[in-house]
Amino acid sequence: MAEARIPSVADLALAVRARDLSAEQLTEQFLERSELAQVELNCFIEIDADAALRDARVLDAALARDSDVGVLAGVPFGVKDIFVHHGREPTVGARTVRLATRGQSSPALDRLAAAGAVNLGWLNLDQFSYAATGTNPEFGSVRNPWDPTRMAGGSSSGAAAGVAFGALPFAVGADTGGSVRIPASLCGVVGLKPTFGRVPRRGGAPMSYSQDSLGILGRTVADVALVLAVMAGHDRLDPSSFDVPVPDYSAALAEAAHDLRGLRLGVDDSYIARVGDGEVQEALRRALQVMQEHGADVVSVDLSRLPVYDVIATVITWAEVGALHSQTFPRHRDQYAPATSARLDAALLAHGADHVNALRLQGRALREFCRDVLSDVDVVVSPTTPRAPALLEDVEEDDRRGRVNRSLDSLQLSRPFNLLGLPAMSVPMGFDGSGLPMGLQLVSRPWAESTLLRCGAAYQQLTDWHLRVPPTALAGTPSERGPEAA
Amino acid sequence: MDMSEQYGESWAMAVARSRGLEIEPAVARHLSDYVGPVLAQFAVIAQELSADDDMYEFRRLLAEESRVG
Numbered sequence: 001m002a003e004a005r006i007p008s009v010a011d012l013a014l015a016v017r018a019r020d021l022s023a024e025q026l027t028e029q030f031l032e033r034s035e036l037a038q039v040e041l042n043c044f045i046e047i048d049a050d051a052a053l054r055d056a057r058v059l060d061a062a063l064a065r066d067s068d069v070g071v072l073a074g075v076p077f078g079v080k081d082i083f084v085h086h087g088r089e090p091t092v093g094a095r096t097v098r099l100a101t102r103g104q105s106s107p108a109l110d111r112l113a114a115a116g117a118v119n120l121g122w123l124n125l126d127q128f129s130y131a132a133t134g135t136n137p138e139f140g141s142v143r144n145p146w147d148p149t150r151m152a153g154g155s156s157s158g159a160a161a162g163v164a165f166g167a168l169p170f171a172v173g174a175d176t177g178g179s180v181r182i183p184a185s186l187c188g189v190v191g192l193k194p195t196f197g198r199v200p201r202r203g204g205a206p207m208s209y210s211q212d213s214l215g216i217l218g219r220t221v222a223d224v225a226l227v228l229a230v231m232a233g234h235d236r237l238d239p240s241s242f243d244v245p246v247p248d249y250s251a252a253l254a255e256a257a258h259d260l261r262g263l264r265l266g267v268d269d270s271y272i273a274r275v276g277d278g279e280v281q282e283a284l285r286r287a288l289q290v291m292q293e294h295g296a297d298v299v300s301v302d303l304s305r306l307p308v309y310d311v312i313a314t315v316i317t318w319a320e321v322g323a324l325h326s327q328t329f330p331r332h333r334d335q336y337a338p339a340t341s342a343r344l345d346a347a348l349l350a351h352g353a354d355h356v357n358a359l360r361l362q363g364r365a366l367r368e369f370c371r372d373v374l375s376d377v378d379v380v381v382s383p384t385t386p387r388a389p390a391l392l393e394d395v396e397e398d399d400r401r402g403r404v405n406r407s408l409d410s411l412q413l414s415r416p417f418n419l420l421g422l423p424a425m426s427v428p429m430g431f432d433g434s435g436l437p438m439g440l441q442l443v444s445r446p447w448a449e450s451t452l453l454r455c456g457a458a459y460q461q462l463t464d465w466h467l468r469v470p471p472t473a474l475a476g477t478p479s480e481r482g483p484e485a486a
Numbered sequence: 487m488d489m490s491e492q493y494g495e496s497w498a499m500a501v502a503r504s505r506g507l508e509i510e511p512a513v514a515r516h517l518s519d520y521v522g523p524v525l526a527q528f529a530v531i532a533q534e535l536s537a538d539d540d541m542y543e544f545r546r547l548l549a550e551e552s553r554v555g
Contacts, residue, residue: 348505349501361534421548
């Protein structure tokens with residue numbers, strides 16, 4: 001397989017600040033890649049080239065005045081289309097049904113803009129974010145960059161595919177049951193769901209108030225760490241946001257690079273054997289062996305309560321998603337895709353008392369998991385997804401018939417950690433016999449993103465999975481030309 | 487009442503109707519098969535709750551954890 005020399009987010013920003021090339025030139029390069037990605041993979045709802053170039057020129061003008069242009073100076077990125085932005089309403093993956101939004105700006109996106117990042121456009125997703133396949137009957141499915149006949153996973157499908165293709169140095173997604181981690185795993189990139197409340201959610205269309213988290217997708221853990229430091233932090237106008245200091249994640253990585261010594265990794269082989277297929281299990285075993293050989297301790301933990309947590313998460317999701325669509329769905333059912341209708345039919349059966357009891361159980365579950373599992377290990381390790389991505393034609397047929405089981409299968413290793421609000425990250429851990437990527441999920445205690453990032457970065461120093469380039473993306477990557485001089 | 491009655495086809499149709507949805511018997515059967523087992527499992531899980539469990543515990547714990555280490 002070909003390997004990438006795609007510059008890191010830090011290197012791109014450095015190149016712009018050093019005026020090796022202008023923000024406008026860098027934006028043009030990635031807009032060109034984004035247009036290619038759109039043709040090959042259908043990553044975008046909308047590429048906004050005019051706005052991106054305008055923002056890049058403003059940045060260049062600031063640079064010319066020797067103004068501080070931020071740690072992400074000129075770095076292009078994309079955003080899952082769930083945010084209101086400067087008067088533009090998000091599609092949330094639906095063309096014909098629009099949910100009400102409050103038109104608030106997103107502090108997370110504002111922080112990225114203040115740090116100099118340039119938004120290239122709005123990324124494709126499952127309808128209303130309410131699935132994990134990356135298929136969309138109105139905007140078209142996102143295709144997997146490693147095999148365009150396969151699903152990319154979702155619901156942050158365009159984000160993962162765009163980063164994997166090399167069209168976007170990083171992307172912003174949202175994760176309620178695995179919607180950053182699942183497509184990251186199936187597309188071979190890094191996907192981080194931070195602790196609940198770590199990154200403010202204001203301005204983003206909700207799915208489940210009690211479980212939603214914005215997330216970051218990138219090629220490397222180092223890239224994700226840099227972006228997390230920009231996006232994270234308290235928002236006094238977001239009740240879900242916590243006032244917890246934001247560490248310098250990149251500095252912490254620099255201090256602990258390659259160092260897995262003393263890190264305790266927890267794994268439940270029997271649970272994973274029940275859930276995951278043989279190739280995923282074998283890849284996990286190899287990943288643990290690599291980390292163990294470089295100093296990590298691998299211990300057994302008991303993940304048998306994860307199915308219980310998944311049931312609780314399901315009840316919360318049904319109640320909260322059902323509530324969001326309770327006015328529009330009964331009146332406009334025929335405008336919803338069959339698969340979304342099937343999910344909302346189920347969601348609207350949820351009972352209010354069950355919802356409250358599920359929220360009461362959420363706290364119990366977190367206390368139990370911290371006490372019984374995380375007290376003994378630093379990181380819980382599992383595959384992110386239990387098996388290879390399904391063929392798109394099969395998933396699209398399921399969608400037309402309103403069948404949801406395939407999507408639910410993808411969620412079982414990721415969704416319990418949304419209930420628990422824990423930071424969880426997927427990093428590439430290899431390729432199966434068909435050349436399809438597999439993801440390694442790392443989960444830690446609340447607010448311990450530094451531990452996750454350290455573990456993931458060390459693993460990436462010891463492996464090269466994240467350097468591989470998908471066959472759809474091989475021609476004319478920016479790395480092959482190098483950043484062009486100003 | 488066994489689960490087949492508690493979360494059966496008639497239950498699904500009645501609850502859907504109360505939400506403003508008219509669904510066909512085939513859809514109701516499918517929903518009963520899909521939703522029923524989950525809610526039945528949830529009913530068992532919910533028996534773990536005690537009077538001391540409240541819905542703010544989750545956020546209290548996250549706040550507590552922010553002071554750890």
